[in-house]
Amino acid sequence: MKDLVQRAERLRADFPLLHQRHPSGSPLIYLDNAATTHKPRAVLQTLERFYTTTNANIHRGLHWLSQEATRLYEEAREVVAQFLQAASPQEIVFVKGTTEGINLIAHGLRQVHFQPGDELLLTAAEHHANIVPWHLIARDIPVRLRPAPLRSDGGLDWEAFQQQITPRTRLIAITAMSNALGTEMPVSAIGALARQRDIPFLVDAAQFAPHKPINVQEWCADFVVFSGHKLYGPTGIGVVYMRHPWGETLPPYQGGGDMIVEVRWDSSTYAKPPQKFEAGTPPIAEAIALAESIRYLTQKVGWDFIQAYEQYLTDYAQARIEEVPGLQLFGTARPKGAIWSFYSEAVHPHDMATFLDQAGIAARAGHHCAQPLMEALQVPATTRASLAFYNLPSEIDSLAQSLHQIVHFFV
Amino acid sequence: MKDLVQRAERLRADFPLLHQRHPSGSPLIYLDNAATTHKPRAVLQTLERFYTTTNANIHRGLHWLSQEATRLYEEAREVVAQFLQAASPQEIVFVKGTTEGINLIAHGLRQVHFQPGDELLLTAAEHHANIVPWHLIARDIPVRLRPAPLRSDGGLDWEAFQQQITPRTRLIAITAMSNALGTEMPVSAIGALARQRDIPFLVDAAQFAPHKPINVQEWCADFVVFSGHKLYGPTGIGVVYMRHPWGETLPPYQGGGDMIVEVRWDSSTYAKPPQKFEAGTPPIAEAIALAESIRYLTQKVGWDFIQAYEQYLTDYAQARIEEVPGLQLFGTARPKGAIWSFYSEAVHPHDMATFLDQAGIAARAGHHCAQPLMEALQVPATTRASLAFYNLPSEIDSLAQSLHQIVHFFV
Amino acid sequence: MNTQLKQLYQEIILDHNRYPRNYGRLENPTHQARGHNPLCGDQIELTLQIRDNVIEDIRFEGKSCSICKASASVMTTVVKGTSLEEAETLFEAFHELLTHEEPTKVSSLAAEWRDKLSVFSTVRLFPVRVKCATLPWHTLHNALKNSTQVASTE
Amino acid sequence: MNTQLKQLYQEIILDHNRYPRNYGRLENPTHQARGHNPLCGDQIELTLQIRDNVIEDIRFEGKSCSICKASASVMTTVVKGTSLEEAETLFEAFHELLTHEEPTKVSSLAAEWRDKLSVFSTVRLFPVRVKCATLPWHTLHNALKNSTQVASTE
């Protein structure tokens, strides 16, 4: 354990933001990593280097800078393809983030896949990003969302899930890891089931991606989406993996430059994927910096360390939070990521977050963009501590200590 | 003149990239500013500062960092509102870029505005970003694009434009400045006409924004879009101005977190504009850095200087390019921005760009995402030199000299 | 626990949070409204008995944080018995107190009201909590307009 | 003008650009195809007369840059009279020449063909121009499959 903690302490040096102080004077303790993560120096340097040495628009230029920028951008696509174990970089589309990614897929499926009355099977733990896009397309093609329930420990109720598959189920779309609870879904099992029945399978990996390695082949996934900013990369960038030949099947999402073959006044023809889905100037610097964050994560930090250490942190946090009187802890099912949601009848999460903030602790209180889940848990909101490999057991001690004080204050 | 040039020389110090050398050893001469611009140090420092001191997700957090990030993000919205002379920051929506902006508007108008057979009036100089989105919605609601012709000097044929307005014209959507020719369109005149007839009016200001100040009130514009990366800001960010009450009228574009009021499994209700149109984590750092690029442009550089100096550069470039034998110059109509497109029967633009590149000159050859315009000009492509306030007359001399050599070589 | 936090969570706020006044629902309200802060989940419902332009009775119910609950509780004690115009004046004074750097309206209120409302002046130093404190008042505002709309502080 | 550029635009390429061989259209082609590089606007159209598995005649037409035009011109002189299999071999050798760091196929070609194709070996040093040189060959490839598809090097 000591080795792991020391390693984490050394890695913190890569993250300038972590060394700040809260205006109250306390050292900053950042436990809101599920909302967004901080950026290692390597990523910031990549941004800086791109803008000061290679900045140019891509694909359309014959000149040196444009060629260099294009090369780096397409290299980033290869890095992402490898990160996901995709069969080809052509299956990788750069978007703004997870939310845009799911909207892009929903828009496409509306046009070529769904019939009125079709059903989507989801889990009760979905983020709004995997709910609202389907409501939006339902205005054109009425489709119905069927959420599979969770067990009381926050794990998926596997029996119930299977029973919710009907002949009308035309998409299974699930989060790989609940952003509110941290619990992991049995993605590969669901994928096998989906493939067996020829149902397209979408995985929202926004929370999973920073915690565990992804293999889209093992998952049998047709679509996988995640966001750069939650993976130690910049804002403004995300990824859609589209298994071949979905890229051919889906119509383009946005129209504009770079996604066309020929444009006439009365019609256009469209490029092959992935260009087909990348209309206009994409987030170039962001894609290149995302590749660097993936390199940093997989090469410098390493999955072995991340998984071992985060497992330790998760257990440690559970033990310390459970000691706080009157706190209800959600999502104890394993496997799970380093995210804990808790609730006290005596202290509203909003009050709790204010108290934590004044102690320098950045935690999140609210519905975590998962209102239906909150309803299922029968709480108005929870307080959530979400960890990264740069968090320390001593920070969890501070959290626990503050929680004790707050509960004591209110009771 | 000398004063202006000296000022430009001093401002170049703010742009690290400009001081590079091309691999051939020549100093880099960047004349591809219509594709994308370089970033002043102030903008890069803002990105760096955000990521190292304030990085957090916005709107949803009670903790200090999140409050600070939210404040900066909303301040950026105010800066943009002021930049455009918008009535309120609520009229400003952050998107990925111009292309996404027009797609967002097209998507909304498809649902609440267009009827099959409706017409859109455009100019013959539109960028694909203002053509293809309308083709995409035409799959659901057949609408027809009516391009108004240009005069032979590249200016809008005003008589013809007016004649193309019919009772079926349900949108006027024009570029304020042609990205291929640099010519300016009579935006305010068109806006007045549109308002008179109650036709919504969309202005693509992607090229206009870096060259001249915008006043959405004078333009009588309902929608204005532009991209950060062409305005000395980062990639991955753009702006949609939506005149009140269009933000209320248009349905949301993408669904997800932060754009909702309440989410249930069977339906959602949506937030007020602009949040309604900003689903998921927006490009936070990018929006904040865009505000800095606007501050840099309007406060440090200043519109007076930009307009005077770019006018000088435009004239200077015209004179020097006209001296090259056999070059046809497009878009001589005034007023115009600092963009020149030219063509030689003897030298294909592709060959020309390769020669220029080897001389360290970054110019663009191609259709400039304006294939219909190329067809109207009866050329397969052009070579384009697009200038910024950091370009120098000596760079134009180098361009002219290279052009002489190239033409000589091929003839 | 720092001083600001102590000022925010003073005894009187904690007291109203633990023992909210006028909690519950009126049987046959003449006016009612629901308020909702979707960002944090605060929800409140007001039922009122208004006769001859006077708020004769008022109750609140709902799930909310302590600031919101205390604010609702204090509000009910303040507005019970006032005319609709007075309630509107109180609403404005309270709103100003929480959003202006140098509020003036609250000082021209009757002493009893002023003292009760002033308890919330520290909330201004916690900008993200301002909406918690104002939600009950926005909801009241809607109820008085007999608006069926859900008040939202977003 | 630097050396690389001189190698790219050697006299023989300029010559084929100025005086393209087999330029025009055949009246009654047995095979034909159009090629298009949407990025730069290069367009070319091939018409062929194929009998008994042999390319008896071939013409090209179109608007394109000098590299593309010269490549088309050289291609027509090379493939005229070859069998379809030989043409395919030439296509592969040419493609490899422009895309591999150490091409081997071209050296096993007959000397006359090898020399003609090798003129384009410098194009590999200008990655964005590779598509210009290969477009005619991709178009030929399509024509031989009697494909009606428009070849695209994008």
Ligand SMILES: Cc1ncc(COP(=O)(O)O)c(C=O)c1O
């Ligand atoms: C006039 C015009 N409109 C739209 C665009 C598209 O902008 P972006 O690629 O940033 O979306 C451009 C730039 O390419 C442009 O010049």
Ligand SMILES: Cc1ncc(COP(=O)(O)O)c(C=O)c1O
């Ligand atoms: C599981 C999950 N899905 C989707 C999202 C949306 O991601 P973004 O806001 O980056 O689009 C998030 C994060 O908020 C998430 O946790």
